[in-house]
Amino acid sequence: MPIRLLPPTLVNQIAAGEVVERPASAVKELVENSIDAGASRIDVVLVEGGQALIAVTDDGAGMDADQMSLAVERHATSKLPDDDLVRIRFLGFRGEALPSIGSVSRLSLTSRPRGAESAWSLMVEGGAKGQPVPAAHPFGTRIEVRDLFYATPARLKFLKAPRTELNHAVDVIERLGMAHPDIAFSVSDGSRKVLDLAAKRGEADAALLARIAAVVGRDFEANALGLDAERDGVRLKGWAGLPTYNRATAAAQYLFVNGRPVKDRLVVGAVRGAYQDVLGRDRHPVVALFLDLAPEWVDVNVHPAKAEVRFRDSGLVRGLIVGAIRHALAGAGHRASSTVSAAALGALGNSGGHNNVYYQPPSRPGLPLLRAGMAAQAPLGLAESLPGLDLPPSAPSPIFSEMEEPEAATYPLGAARAQLHDTYIVAQTETGLVIVDQHAAHERLVFERMKQALAEGGVKRQGLLLPEVVDLGEAAAARLAERAEDLAALGLVIEPFGGGAVVVREVPALLGDADIQGLVRDLSDEVAEWGSSHSLEEKLFDICATLACHGSVRAGRRLGITEMNALLRQMEATPLSGQCNHGRPTHVTLSLTDIEKLFGRR
Secondary structure (H helix, E strand, C coil), X not given: CCCCCCCHHHHHHHHHHHHCCCHHHHHHHHHHHHHHCCCCEEEEEEEHHHCCEEXXXXXXXXXXXXXXXXXXXXXXXXXXXXXXXXXCCCCCCCCCHHHHHHHCCEEEEEEECCCCCCEXXXXXXXXXXXXXXXXXXXXXXXXXXXXXXXXCHHHHHHCCCHHHHHHHHHHHHHHHHHHCCCCEEEXXXXXXXXXXECCCCCCHHHHHHHHHHHHHCCHHHHCEEEEEEEECCEEEEEEEECCCCEECCHHHEEEEECCEEECCHHHHHHHHHHCCCCCCCCCEECEEEEEECCHHHEECCCCCCXXXXXXXXXXXXXXXXXXXXXXXXXXXXXXXXXXXXXXXXXXXXXXXCCCCCCCCCCCCCCCCXXXXXXXXXXXXXXXXXXCCCCCCCCCCCXXXXXXXXXXXXXXXXXXXEEEECCCEEEEECCCEEEEEEHHHHHHHHHHHHHHHHHHHHCCCEEEEEEEEEEECCHHHHHHHHHCHHHHHHCCCEEEECCCCEXXXXXXXXXXXXXXXXXXXXXXXXXXXXXXXXHHHHHHHHHHHHHHHHHCCCCCCXXXXXXXXXXXXXXHHHCCCCCECCCCCEXXXXXXXXXXXXXXXXX
């Protein structure tokens, strides 16, 4: 078969397969063009999920007839004035969106630039371009895409239900709206508005947080920790949700690079690493991260959809994200999200329609609360006792001593008043009460102490009686050998063994009888992708978490007032103590107002 040039219409349809995957892809390209045009308001209409009609209207710079004719030509753009693909400063730059969309739909453009007396309109149907004609339109641009994929009907089989396609498009606009809070966005399905984001004014960070809260939910603002870090010219700003404010999927994780919404595996892994010991594996944090760096440090020309990026120094970016989030989480101390209390109140208010709050009269005068579940328990050994937690489990609790006066409830977590079912500590604060899960709380305290010991003393190594040889391949073995010094600091001593293999001489003592082959291969893969040895650190933290769980105060252990207060005070002074190592909350706070609502007093 002879080689021939493909006709332009077919070339555009092939390009459309890369750029326009579904209606949401077309919406993304058109809205990005509106943002690049300096619009202050962008309105989107999608009928039948965008298959019948996509209309994008903005009040941006607009185009005259000549510019409009050029805009629908392949690789025609105004966004590369100096032909420099390294310093890209616009959301769009390929010049493929409009011709690609026009090749698979019936496309119409109507635009009027500032200062022009009239507007112009242009039609493109299945790749066939018409001539500009005068039209009536206010300043700005309106683009209508009708019968999407009518020219490539095979594509229609892969579209989902209209509601699903609409939701994908709304997600795209929400992400663009989060990056540009000064622009108003609206989305309609042709009969009603499904999204209406008003422009946010005022101080930049406050406007940005308000826009994020408008998208993620109003609870986010009250349960997010601010991030602001810089390293070697890379700036990270944004917000990270408290560990106890989480979701079942990673859909609420937003990343923006130089104002561009992107999805990047490196960042997803960095967020997972930052929350690794404060969140359950089936839960996902809520984060909005904004990275700003020199354009030449990031390649956005990786994929036609521009959703993927490649960083020049991925290790620097990952380390910056992990460090900033961990620092913010550590600074939160014992704080738990407000949604924990709301969930507790909801559980109380929806317990089968019955009032499950019971009153038990005190058996002795002067005792406001009694501990329930008084069965004696066998002593449990602790990995390391907390100060004030040295009483044997069967010792009488000081709460039964009328000589002791409860201390003032002026601490953040209050003063201990009782222990319920030998598991939960009830503390009184100035504005309400706190219920603490003693095992979860002490588990976090022991874990943080073990992590600190690792940081201060290094990781103890254990030599292998028979060194283990791991075959990785030439490239992988060379990458791992380059990081031998870093791995040795974590307790793993390796050496090149020739022929694409490494030999493992020593392993971290904490790992015990570990799968060395699997561990080294995982490390090799991670070094190739991220340039870090995160898997080994995570494995060590997993071992520490298990030891802390088995070495902490168990549920069913009877505690005295002194022990309870010691636990509360150390929680207040320990980072990340708002949740245990598995991501569960360690305490629930109820205000007096909340309690009064339970009893119908408010």
